[in-house]
Amino acid sequence: MRKKLFIVVNQDWFFLSHRLPVGIAARNSGYDVTVISEDTGVSYKIRDAGLKTVNLPINKAGTNVRDEIRTLSFLYRLFRNEKPDIVHLVGLKTMLWGSIACRLAGIKAMVSAVCGLGVLFDEKHAGSLMSRSILKVLRLTHCRKGTMVIFQNNDDKSLFLSSKIIKEEQCAFTNGSGIDLKNYDCTPEPFAGLIKVIFTARMVEDKGTLVLIDAAKKLEAEYKGKVRFLLCGGLDTNPNGITEDMLKSKCDGEYIQWLGHRTDVLELLKQSHIMAFPSWYREGLPKSVIEAEAIGRPVVTTDSVGCRDTVIDGYNGFMIPAKDSDALASALKKLIDAPELRQTMGRNAREFAVDKFDIKDVITVHLQVYNEVSKFIRPNYRVTLK
Known part of the structure; x- marks a missing residue:
């Protein structure tokens, strides 16, 4: 039976631009892949690529308490009912609420991808009550077996290690989201015009x-x-x-x-x-x-x-x-x-x-990480999404 992999991303367009090759490679490697993201009107492209989708209620830049509780509650119920084998959380907000939902729902294999920490951890806000609170929550939800974190730069990795969110052996690294070097081929600059x-x-x-x-x-x-x-x-x-x-x-x-x-x-x-x-x-x-x-x-x-x-x-x-x-x-x-x-x-x-930045290298790292956290999957009854 295929292992169920849930990839949770704020919005569908971001998955398409930054994670689609990973999702396709995981499917081709034997995973049953479902993308959980806000449907902004392009989720059909994810389904056209052969992956399942679930619409995620989320306000990606909002701080309204009711909206945040709704997102957390939705993910918890989804994980509890569908029992995914692996949950892959992409981005800070989904990492925050998704990791809590994973703990509450008993998910044993979790991957987080840090693809930029944004405004909350810039020069102005680093060390604020909000940023410190987020780090404390991540420490509680990530410092356990069966969890790995994929980083794109050493600054973020150092922050997570110094904050004791994870240990060195839980770290993986990719140089960004990768690029298809065939599609983005070397092209001479224009010789005429401005x-x-x-x-x-x-x-x-x-x-x-x-x-x-x-x-x-x-x-x-x-x-x-x-x-x-x-x-x-x-x-x-x-x-x-x-x-x-x-x-x-x-x-x-x-x-x-x-x-x-x-x-x-x-x-x-x-x-x-x-x-x-x-x-x-x-x-x-x-x-x-x-x-x-x-x-x-x-x-x-x-x-x-x-x-x-x-x-x-x-x-x-x-x-x-x-x-x-x-x-x-x-x-x-x-x-x-x-x-x-x-x-x-x-x-x-x-x-x-x-x-x-070759996308092939990024895909290899992701499949290795999925394989590593799969060792901690708890046998359970798997429900297939319709």
């Missing part, structure tokens, strides 16, 4: 959106008509989300363009020359950066959690201090003015991506 600097992320202040706009304005007198800045990403309910009115007021639609949410990001990357990602958000490992590197684009990013693991300064891009629009403008100017440097760094970026 130099395009692209930024792909949710429109959140901590992602460095306004810092990039400020840097672009500092370069405007010299480069307007020669360079175009593309901001690709939708609005977000994050407390630090940038409003549509603010974006429209700061983007002129020509030199600086806000494109909104797009489904053709790969084509936009291929039409661009430079990736700018000045984030200080507590990233896991930003997938937008590794996508750009995979097709051969140099990256300018910050010396902050997650981001610093994507760039070797001076090799495949530049690493700058966070929140520094002057440093960002200076690094971008170097790449704009020097096509040969840009192209050399782009080739190095591709080599870096091939070495570090």
